[in-house]
Amino acid sequence: MDAVLDNLDAYRQGFVTTLTLTVIASALALVLGTLLAAMRVSPIPTLRGAGTTYVAIVRNTPLTVVFFFVVFVLPQLDISLSFFVFAVIAVTFYHAAFFCEVVRSGINSVAAGQAEAARSIGLTFTQSLRLVILPQAFRTVIPPLISVVIALTKNTSIAAAFGVIELTAIGTRLANANGDAVIPLLAGVAVCYLVITLPSGWLAGRLERRLAVAR
Amino acid sequence: MRSRRLTGLVGVAVALTLVLAACGGDDDGGQGGASFAEGSTMAKLQSAGKVTVGTKFDQPLFGLKNLEGKPEGFDVEIAKIIADEMGIKADNIEWVETVSANREPFIQQGKVDYVVATYTINDKRKKVIDFAGPYYVAGQDIMVKKGNPLGIKGPEDLSGKKVCSVTGSTPAENIRTKYPQAKLTEFDVYSKCAEALKNGQVDAVTTDNVILLGLISKDQETFELVGKPFTEEPYGIGVKKGDDQFRTFINDVLDKTKSDGRWQQAWDATAGKVATQDATQPPVDRY
Numbered sequence: 001m002d003a004v005l006d007n008l009d010a011y012r013q014g015f016v017t018t019l020t021l022t023v024i025a026s027a028l029a030l031v032l033g034t035l036l037a038a039m040r041v042s043p044i045p046t047l048r049g050a051g052t053t054y055v056a057i058v059r060n061t062p063l064t065v066v067f068f069f070v071v072f073v074l075p076q077l078d079i080s081l082s083f084f085v086f087a088v089i090a091v092t093f094y095h096a097a098f099f100c101e102v103v104r105s106g107i108n109s110v111a112a113g114q115a116e117a118a119r120s121i122g123l124t125f126t127q128s129l130r131l132v133i134l135p136q137a138f139r140t141v142i143p144p145l146i147s148v149v150i151a152l153t154k155n156t157s158i159a160a161a162f163g164v165i166e167l168t169a170i171g172t173r174l175a176n177a178n179g180d181a182v183i184p185l186l187a188g189v190a191v192c193y194l195v196i197t198l199p200s201g202w203l204a205g206r207l208e209r210r211l212a213v214a215r
Numbered sequence: 216m217r218s219r220r221l222t223g224l225v226g227v228a229v230a231l232t233l234v235l236a237a238c239g240g241d242d243d244g245g246q247g248g249a250s251f252a253e254g255s256t257m258a259k260l261q262s263a264g265k266v267t268v269g270t271k272f273d274q275p276l277f278g279l280k281n282l283e284g285k286p287e288g289f290d291v292e293i294a295k296i297i298a299d300e301m302g303i304k305a306d307n308i309e310w311v312e313t314v315s316a317n318r319e320p321f322i323q324q325g326k327v328d329y330v331v332a333t334y335t336i337n338d339k340r341k342k343v344i345d346f347a348g349p350y351y352v353a354g355q356d357i358m359v360k361k362g363n364p365l366g367i368k369g370p371e372d373l374s375g376k377k378v379c380s381v382t383g384s385t386p387a388e389n390i391r392t393k394y395p396q397a398k399l400t401e402f403d404v405y406s407k408c409a410e411a412l413k414n415g416q417v418d419a420v421t422t423d424n425v426i427l428l429g430l431i432s433k434d435q436e437t438f439e440l441v442g443k444p445f446t447e448e449p450y451g452i453g454v455k456k457g458d459d460q461f462r463t464f465i466n467d468v469l470d471k472t473k474s475d476g477r478w479q480q481a482w483d484a485t486a487g488k489v490a491t492q493d494a495t496q497p498p499v500d501r502y
Contacts, residue, residue: 072407075414083400083416160382161403163411169382169401172316176383179319180343 003181004188007174014170015192021084021166022153022196025091029152030145032092033099038129040104051100059097063158066094071162083163091159095152102144106137139211146204150197167192249300256454256461260328261301268294269313269327269453273404275429276486277333286310289425290331292481293350293452297329300468315384319343322453329465330453333423335385336500345458346451347465350478352497354444355386356424358412358431361439365418370445373397379408379417386422389446405430413437423448425486432489442491449497466499 004011039051058066070090071083081089110133118128138145160169171189175182251257260266270290271278277288295305313321313332321327322344333353336346357378359367365376374396380387382401390399400417402408408420409430420427424444431438454461472478478496487494 072410072414075416080416162407163379163400163402165382165401172403173383173387173401175316176385177339177388179340182316182320 001184003174003178004184007185010170010174011167011188011192014165014167014189015195017084017164017166018153018156018192019196021087021091021156021159021164022149025088025095025156026149026152028088028092029095029099032096034103034134036096036100037103037107038126040100041107041129043125055097055100058094059101061094063090063094063155064161066090067158067162083159087156087159087162087164090162091152091156095148095155098148098151099145102141102148103134103137105144106139106141107133109140110136142208142211143204146200146207150200153196153200154193249302251301251464252460255464256328256458257301257464260303264303265307265309266298266301266303266329267309267311267327268298269311269318269321269330269332270294271314271332272310272312273406274333274426275432276425276489277429278331279429280312287485289351289481289485290333290450292485293478294329294331296472296477296481297331297452297465297468300464300471315381318453322455325455328454329461332453333426334451334453335448336451337385340453341502344453344456345462346453346500347462348451348469348499349449349497350452350469350499351425351450351494353423353425353448353450355389355421355446355448356427356444357441358409358420358427358438359418359441360412361437363439363441367419367441369441369443370394370397370421373419373421376418377416378419378421379411380421381405381408384422385448386446390421409434409438425490428486428489428491440491449500463501466501469496469499472496 036051036054039047040055042048042051067087067090070093071086074081074086074089107129114132114136115128118132119125123131156166157168159166160172165173167189171186174185178185251261270286270288272280272286274288274290278286278290279288280286291310295308298305298308311321311327313327313330318330318332318334319340322330329347331350334340334346336349340346357367357370357373359365365372367373367376370390370393373390373394375398377398377400378390379400379402380390382403387399387401390397400408400411402411405420405422405426408417411417412420413434420430424440424442427440431440452465454465469478472481473496482494
């Protein structure tokens, strides 16, 4: 226990890095995922095909492999960024595929009459999606959206193996430096993750009740 | 209710383990070797005829799993010599991968009988386990791109440069505490550091010289060693805390390998192949 208290500063540093990575990547992935979902329901076959292909490839590749591509292949194309930015890119691109599927299922849950009505009053496809369908779609998929955020939070731990000093890397570092207190130190890391993920679940429950669509 | 059922299950599991352990003890192994004091770890292992050894599976020259699934390297040879002294054949050694973070727990929980895994002896570790040896003294060194374009001669030249090591390793801690001006990048394995150095994402890789030699031996066109070790890392053999009989036995074995040339043989067959300097066996530290 002393080992944990002695290293609160290291924990804080790791916690902040993990949280920053989670927040930035979640926001970007949600935007990208929504765009992909819009592509997958759009009337243009090329866009639909592109969206479907993206989801099929990225969602079915292990995140570690995605990381390898981003961290070691992009530099060979003369794209050199910090390892943190690389991690944001890898986590964002990977989870966008999952967000896309969640948002798309939300879109499909909106009654077809809504879209038909929107189009019949003269809204374009983009307008009807933005103003009529998506606002309803998001409300129905809050629980699965938060599930993806929680998965994303835990998946950021893979960044530890790719040059980002986040919670898991801090855990490894502390465990190595304090061979006499490995279990408490790693338990401390688990608690830090729970501090992020548990409130997310709680938030999901609240949002769901507040925003439920009356049907 | 549920917790009670769980307790029951755990109880059954414990009982089963005990029964199995008892059965295991009856195995008649003991193919020769010296005779040991009743109840000592050596006697137990000798009569079981097998031993579980923790080593690295990803450390070229020291402990690296080959394509047949068997680890090979200097650590592995040392572990075999110790087993041999108890009359256990190399085929009866069960190899368990120990990475830096799980070596102490594995020894404490008895998952391995001893650990030979580029394991630096230090006081913090001595609090929870005991070390026999050292059987080798490595030193932290620096690997740079061939030709050393940045002119890095030692750790002092690393300030402002990006230097790579493995998360939580002793060399990484050294850089963090003693050379804080260096920009430390940490990966989980050294092969990624090498890849980053090749790509120019970092300027140098630092860890124990012998580990760097292993990386260089795979790609001599790209990397070179600075060749000025700036620390001393005595590698020890980890055993359970307080098992002084076993520790003394291993120390005796190491003394023997010094005089009969088996240490030198093991070195020459493994890390000695790429080492640039001759190595000698250090005296054991019977603390």
